[in-house]
Structures are given as structure tokens and as C-alpha cells.
Amino acid sequence: MRIQKALTSVALGAAVSLLALTTALASPYDKYKGTTLVVNFPAHPHYDAVAKVLPDFTKETGIKVEVDKLQYMRMHDKQVLEMSKPQGDYDLISYVIMWKTEYVAKNLLSPLAPFFVNAALADPDYDPEDILKAYIEPVGIVGGKKGYLTGVTGALYGVPFGSETSVLGYRKDIFAKHNLKVPETYDEMMDLVCKFKDLEPGMSGLTSRGAAGHQVGHAWLLHLNPLGGTVFDDHWKPVYDSPEGIKAAQYLKKILDCGPEGGTAFGFDEMKNAFLQGKAAMYLDSVSVAGEAENPEKSKIVGKIGWAPHPKGKVKASQTGGFGIAIPANSKNKEAAFLLLQWLTSKATDKKIALAGGSPSRMSTYLDPELQKKFPYYPMFAEAFKAAAYDWRPLIAEWGELNAPTLGVALSEAMTGKKTIEQAFADIKPRVVEIMTKAGYYSWSK
Amino acid sequence: MPTTADQTTLHVPQGPALGDAPSRPRPHTGRRARRGKRLLNRSTPYLFLLPALAFMGVGLLYPVCRSVWLSFQDWKLGMAPESAVFSGWENYLSLLRDPNVYTSTGVTLTFAFTVVVLEVLLGVALALLLERPIRGMSLFRTVFILPMMVAPVVVGLIWRFMYSEQFGILNKIAKAVGIGGVPWLSSQEMALTSVIIADVWQWTPFIFILAMAALQSLPASAIEAARVDGANTWQTIWHVKLPLMMPVIIIATLLRLIDAFKVLEVIYIMTDGGPGLSTEILSLHIYKTAFVSQQLGRASALSNLLLLIVLALSVALFVFSKARERQARKVAM
Numbered sequence: 002m003r004i005q006k007a008l009t010s011v012a013l014g015a016a017v018s019l020l021a022l023t024t025a026l027a028s029p030y031d032k033y034k035g036t037t038l039v040v041n042f043p044a045h046p047h048y049d050a051v052a053k054v055l056p057d058f059t060k061e062t063g064i065k066v067e068v069d070k071l072q073y074m075r076m077h078d079k080q081v082l083e084m085s086k087p088q089g090d091y092d093l094i095s096y097v098i099m100w101k102t103e104y105v106a107k108n109l110l111s112p113l114a115p116f117f118v119n120a121a122l123a124d125p126d127y128d129p130e131d132i133l134k135a136y137i138e139p140v141g142i143v144g145g146k147k148g149y150l151t152g153v154t155g156a157l158y159g160v161p162f163g164s165e166t167s168v169l170g171y172r173k174d175i176f177a178k179h180n181l182k183v184p185e186t187y188d189e190m191m192d193l194v195c196k197f198k199d200l201e202p203g204m205s206g207l208t209s210r211g212a213a214g215h216q217v218g219h220a221w222l223l224h225l226n227p228l229g230g231t232v233f234d235d236h237w238k239p240v241y242d243s244p245e246g247i248k249a250a251q252y253l254k255k256i257l258d259c260g261p262e263g264g265t266a267f268g269f270d271e272m273k274n275a276f277l278q279g280k281a282a283m284y285l286d287s288v289s290v291a292g293e294a295e296n297p298e299k300s301k302i303v304g305k306i307g308w309a310p311h312p313k314g315k316v317k318a319s320q321t322g323g324f325g326i327a328i329p330a331n332s333k334n335k336e337a338a339f340l341l342l343q344w345l346t347s348k349a350t351d352k353k354i355a356l357a358g359g360s361p362s363r364m365s366t367y368l369d370p371e372l373q374k375k376f377p378y379y380p381m382f383a384e385a386f387k388a389a390a391y392d393w394r395p396l397i398a399e400w401g402e403l404n405a406p407t408l409g410v411a412l413s414e415a416m417t418g419k420k421t422i423e424q425a426f427a428d429i430k431p432r433v434v435e436i437m438t439k440a441g442y443y444s445w446s447k
Numbered sequence: 448m449p450t451t452a453d454q455t456t457l458h459v460p461q462g463p464a465l466g467d468a469p470s471r472p473r474p475h476t477g478r479r480a481r482r483g484k485r486l487l488n489r490s491t492p493y494l495f496l497l498p499a500l501a502f503m504g505v506g507l508l509y510p511v512c513r514s515v516w517l518s519f520q521d522w523k524l525g526m527a528p529e530s531a532v533f534s535g536w537e538n539y540l541s542l543l544r545d546p547n548v549y550t551s552t553g554v555t556l557t558f559a560f561t562v563v564v565l566e567v568l569l570g571v572a573l574a575l576l577l578e579r580p581i582r583g584m585s586l587f588r589t590v591f592i593l594p595m596m597v598a599p600v601v602v603g604l605i606w607r608f609m610y611s612e613q614f615g616i617l618n619k620i621a622k623a624v625g626i627g628g629v630p631w632l633s634s635q636e637m638a639l640t641s642v643i644i645a646d647v648w649q650w651t652p653f654i655f656i657l658a659m660a661a662l663q664s665l666p667a668s669a670i671e672a673a674r675v676d677g678a679n680t681w682q683t684i685w686h687v688k689l690p691l692m693m694p695v696i697i698i699a700t701l702l703r704l705i706d707a708f709k710v711l712e713v714i715y716i717m718t719d720g721g722p723g724l725s726t727e728i729l730s731l732h733i734y735k736t737a738f739v740s741q742q743l744g745r746a747s748a749l750s751n752l753l754l755l756i757v758l759a760l761s762v763a764l765f766v767f768s769k770a771r772e773r774q775a776r777k778v779a780m
Binding site: 082084103109261263264265266267271274278280402406410413419420428432435 | 524612618628638720723738742
């Protein structure tokens with residue numbers, strides 16, 4: 002009798018613990034099995050790598066993912082329209098860093114805290130501290146200092162995914178052939194940019210973006226920061242036309258004049274291809290090109306590239322930018338979308354994407370011995386993040402208006418010689434002041 | 448068109464009116480009933496027109512009215528519609544203060560008039576050239592029409608690749624011939640020309656088709672008469688064919704002109720308005736104001752200005768063609 006009782010209690014205990022175990026082991030994804038998520042991703046090297054990894058998510062979780070892929074500057078219109086509907090089609094979007102404040106100002110994004118406090122959703126091994134500070138702060142946080150930097154009033158709205166900083170790529174073979182020193186400062190680099198035309202027929206110096214609008218503005222910012230300039234001062238007074246701003250534009254003009262033909266019409270893709278097709282000796286832009294540069298299908302310069310930090314001007318200040326992913330406030334499947342966001346930016350997936358040619362977002366990926374063996378430039382890149390400028394451009398909600406249609410036009414006119422730099426900058430001053438006044442930046446100044 | 452309107456009014460009394468009563472006597476029809484019936488008869492055509500009018504009202508008038516209303520509001524894209532604030536004439540005044548709007552208007556006028564003049568000259572010339580029966584002509588005709596069939600976005604991409612200074616076919620040819628690289632899309636001076644070339648390539652066939660149709664429907668007697676009078680080919684073209692084709696050419700020109708003012712996709716893809724503002728036509732500027740700067744009110748104000756320009760041009764061309772017609776009629780009498 003006693004034995005029977007004991008046996009029963011053991012069996013009962015075993016059943017209870019088994020039940021508890023199965024409940025604990027039930028995948029957090031089970032609840033969302035069969036859901037289809039619609040995501041909006043850009044046509045971009047990082048996201049090409051993501052496309053190779055994405056089927057694993059569906060295999061692991063049973064959640065299907067439909068990708069709406071667009072040219073990256075064209076995503077903005079569609080996202081704004083989609084996200085301002087009562088219920089939108091997108092469950093997860095990839096946004097360019099410069100749209101984050103505007104989206105938050107318009108209440109278009111879900112804050113991420115409610116998901117991270119939900120134990121059923123948040124993975125305890127996610128390790129957000131491992132995500133590069135130079136990425137998560139400028140890309141993900143809105144509402145802190147100046148409205149777009151970290152600070153106690155800030156909150157997390159997105160996670161970096163395909164974010165970038167700038168590095169210098171150079172042709173090892175050409176530099177060795179002519180016994181050239183890899184530039185560490187702006188003076189050294191500017192000294193080199195016009196030399197290649199004579200040294201190597203058919204080759205130009207430094208490839209650069211230059212197309213009117215966002216592209217030429219981006220190229221100018223790349224030089225403005227190291228030279229110590231800013232677009233606004235701390236009281237939102239426009240100072241883009243300071244001596245540093247003008248010097249940055251002069252440097253850019255020289256770079257474009259000695260760069261690949263047609264540079265004043267180059268967007269990111271044309272700029273990148275000129276380097277990958279062997280038409281330029283140097284590249285100074287996003288790290289995102291590194292994967293493609295070693296892919297023989299896309300690059301003619303495999304094995305010939307050396308990488309170095311963004312040269313130092315007055316200061317060391319490499320770019321912070323690229324993409325982040327966020328959940329639209331009007332998504333129908335926010336929780337499943339969060340699971341996808343978390344999966345994509347997890348340690349394991351970050352490594353997988355890196356192996357497929359994408360740009361990592363985590364320090365652990367850059368320090369991974371296996372990856373460092375495959376990508377010898379990883380330790381250098383990891384180092385480059387220390388020099389990243391968090392306040393690289395004013396990521397205010399009005400940046401869209403200031404950037405492409407205003408600064409981007411003035412710079413393009415200066416680069417193509419229609420106006421002098423000083424004239425072009427002066428001509429847009431009234432418009433810049435008008436935009437800032439209308440937005441209320443000067444209403445608090447006494 | 449008034450001519451067709453005249454014809455309609457002429458024709459209507461001839462045919463039996465809708466719902467007309469048969470002519471046999473009706474003893475019980477009073478005067479009032481008859482009047483009611485007449486009213487009904489008269490209003491029947493309008494009743495039938497009503498669905499079409501309602502459709503036009505909703506589809507055509509509503510957007511225009513809405514755009515006029517919006518042009519007096521300050522409203523940002525992505526914000527709730529309730530957040531729109533009435534701002535009076537501010538949108539219009541700020542446009543008039545903006546030098547970029549003047550530049551953009553200049554670019555639009557240059558672009559539209561240049562492409563239309565080139566397309567009309569080329570289209571008509573081609574039609575006159577290909578009118579004569581030459582072997583394989585039908586093949587030529589088909590080939591000439593092809594560009595018009597291609598989607599504008601594809602046209603933009605094709606030309607962008609061809610114009611590429613690094614890898615484009617045009618510069619490869621230019622370099623092989625010894626001209627050297629041409630900065631097709633990267634210089635302020637060339638970009639507009641390059642865009643014009645692409646548009647002429649795409650839309651000359653439109654004029655060509657219409658001119659061809661006009662040529663084929665010309666009265667053979669007139670051409671015969673000219674030949675009997677001893678006119679040579681050139682004289683026949685200049686004094687007989689072209690004047691007779693004129694109504695068609697004018698309509699085709701008008702259609703192309705209106706279209707040229709609204710062109711967007713090809714330029715958007717090829718240059719996105721750059722370098723500087725050298726190819727930023729008004730429709731692209733409107734698009735950017737609405738979707739990049741996100742000022743819907745300002746964009747509406749600008750599109751209303753564009754509407755006024757196109758309307759003024761259409762009226763001017765219409766009046767001009769009317770005057771010509773009247774003159775031609777006088778000469779004929």
C-alpha cells in the first residue's frame with residue numbers, strides 16, 4: 002500500500018514536472034506560427050546578405066516573412082504613406098538614420114520598451130550591451146539631447162541593422178607599386194587625390210558621391226566632421242558656411258574633379274561601383290561595401306584592397322549612419338514583428354549575416370576569431386568605431402527639408418561650377434532660416 | 448470641340464427626340480400634362496448625362512477643388528488631417544519668394560518648348576519621308592513607334608545606363624571616335640540636353656503616327672490638282688499637304704505640350720533634377736515638395752500654378768488655331 006502510494010506520488014510528481022518542463026520549453030514563437038510578416042527592406046549589400054539568412058527564421062519559428070524591397074532613398078515616401086494609415090501593411094521597416102526623428106515626431110513608430118519588458122517576448126540572451134554604441138545610440142534612440150542624441154529623455158525606437166561608419170579603402174597593389182603611404186590625415190589624403198591620373202592611366206583618385214540632393218550632401222558631411230565643422234551651432238544658428246564648411250566643400254570639389262568621370266551624378270551605387278570596377282584608387286564611405294568588395298561576382302579588385310581608418314582632420318570623426326529596423330505603430334502583428342527584429346539582431350544571426358557578406362552590428366561579431374580569420378580587416382573596423390562621431394549630422398525632423406532640396410542643391414551647384422561655394426551657401430540661407438523658424442527652433446531664444 | 452458641338456445641335460432636331468409621342472390624337476391629354484411631358488422630354492438627355500457628370504464631378508472636380516483647398520493649408524505629410532492649419536496666401540507668397548521655383552519654371556519652359564518643337568519637326572518630317580511606298584516601310588514604321596510603347600521608368604533607366612560616363616555605350620563610342628568623354632548627366636550644361644534627347648527619342652513617334660494618319664486621309668484630289676498645276680514635291684508639301692495637315696498637327700502639339708509640362712518619371716530616374724537644379728522641372732519640384740519636404744500645402748499651391756500655366760498655354764493655342772481656321776475659311780471663300 003505504502004509502496005503503491007509512493008509510486009503514485011512519484012508518477013504524479015514526474016507528470017507535473019514534465020508538464021512544467023514542456024510549458025517552459027514551448028517555443029516563444031509557437032503563438033505566432035503561421036503569421037505572415039510584411040517587411041520593407043532596401044536594395045543594399047547588407048540586406049542582400051540578410052535575404053540569404055531570412056529563410057532560417059521561417060524554418061525555426063514558422064513565421065513567414067514577405068519582403069518589399071525598394072531603392073533605399075525611395076522607401077521614405079512609401080513608409081510615410083503606409084504608416085500614416087489607420088492600419089498599415091508593414092510590420093517591420095528598415096529606415097535610414099535620418100528619418101528616425103521625423104517618424105517619432107509623427108507618432109509613426111512603436112517604442113521598443115514595451116517589448117523588452119515582456120518576458121514572453123524578450124530573449125534573456127539578447128545582450129543589447131554588445132550592440133555597437135556607435136550604432137545603437139545614433140540610429141536607435143530618439144528624444145534625448147538635441148532631440149536626436151542619447152540622454153535621459155530619450156527612448157529606443159529602432160535597432161541598428163545595416164548601420165555603418167566610414168572607412169578608407171585603398172588599392173594595396175597600386176599603393177605598393179608606386180610606393181605610396183596610406184593617408185592618415187586629411188592633408189596626406191588631399192595631397193594624393195589628384196596624383197593617380199598620371200601614375201596609373203585610366204585610374205582616378207578617390208571615388209565620391211556627388212549627385213544633387215542627399216548624395217552630395219552626404220559626401221560633404223564626410224569631410225565636414227573631421228575638419229571640425231557642424232551644420233548648426235548649439236543654438237540652432239546655421240553655421241554650415243563657416244570656414245570649416247567651405248573648406249569641406251573645397252576638398253569635395255577637388256576630390257570630384259580628380260575622381261572618376263561623371264562623379265557629380267554619382268549616388269552611392271555609382272560611387273561604389275567605380276571602386277569595385279577598378280576605376281578609382283581610393284574609397285572613403287560606408288563599411289557596408291567590404292563584403293561585396295571581396296565577392297568576385299561583383300568586384301574586379303578582390304584581394305587587392307586595404308582598409309584604413311577615416312583620415313584625421315582637425316579631429317577624428319568618422320560617419321555614423323546607415324539603417325535601423327523598427328516596428329510601425331500601425332502594424333497588425335507587432336509582437337511577431339518584435340520577435341523577427343530580435344532574431345535578426347541577435348548574436349547568432351549577426352554572425353550568420355556577416356558570413357553572408359553583411360555588415361555586423363555587434364562587437365562580439367567583430368571580435369569573433371573565426372570571422373577575423375575570414376575578414377582580416379575586422380579588428381581595424383572594430384577600432385574605427387571608437388572614432389565615430391555620434392552627432393555627425395543634425396538628425397532633426399526637419400533634416401529631410403534641409404538636406405536634399407536645400408543643402409544638396411547648393412552643394413551640387415557649387416560642385417558643378419554653376420556658383421561659387423560661398424555664393425551657393427549664401428543663397429540658401431534664407432530658406433534654411435525659414436525652415437528652422439517655422440519649426441519653432443528660434444521661438445525660445447530671447 | 449465646337450465643330451462637333453455644332454454638328455450635334457444640327458443633328459438633334461432631325462432625329463426623333465427620345466420618348467417622343469406618336470402623332471395620333473390623344474383625347475385625355477390636358478395642357479398641363481403636355482407641358483410636363485415636354486419638360487420631361489427636354490430633360491431626358493440631361494438625365495442620361497447625369498451619371499457621366501457625377502463621375503466627372505467626383506473624379507475630376509473633387510481633386511482639383513481639394514488641391515485648391517489644400518493650397519491654403521499648412522499640412523505636413525504623415526500628420527493627422529486635423530493638424531492642417533489655415534494659412535491664407537502664405538503658401539503662394541512663399542513660392543514667389545523662393546528663387547528655386549523661378550529656376551524650376553525656367554527649366555520646365557525650356558524643356559517643354561524645346562522637346563515639342565523638335566518632336567513636331569522630326570515627327571512630321573519622318574511622316575512625309577516614310578509616306579512614299581518604299582520596300583520594307585511597314586517594318587520601319589513599326590520600329591519607329593517602339594520607343595513610345597516602353598514604360599517611362601524603363602526609358603529613364605535605359606538612357607541612364609547609356610549616358611553613364613564609366614560604363615555607358617555613348618561615351619565608349621565617343622572615346623573610340625576620339626571626341627573624348629561627354630559629361631552627359633554630370634554637368635549643368637549637358638544634363639538638360641541629355642534629358643531632352645531622351646524625351647525626343649521617346650515621343651517623336653507620337654507626332655509621327657498622328658502626322659502619318661493625317662497624311663493618309665488627305666484628299667487625293669487636292670494633291671492631284673497640285674501635280675496637274677505643275678507643283679514639284681517640295682511645293683506640294685509646303686502649299687498643299689502641310690496646310691491641310693495643320694489641324695492635326697496643332698492638336699498633336701497641344702497634347703505633347705501639356706504632356707511635356709507634366710513629365711516626371713524619366714527625369715526622376717535619370718537625374719532626379721540634378722546637377723544643381725539644372726533638370727528640376729516643375730512636376731519633379733512639386734513631387735519633392737510633397738514627399739521630400741513633405742509640405743502638402745506648398746506642393747498643392749505649386750501644382751495649381753502649373754495647372755494655370757498649362758491652361759493658359761492650351762487656351763492660347765486653341766485661340767490661335769481657331770483664328771487660323773477662320774482665316775483659312777475666308778481664303779477658301
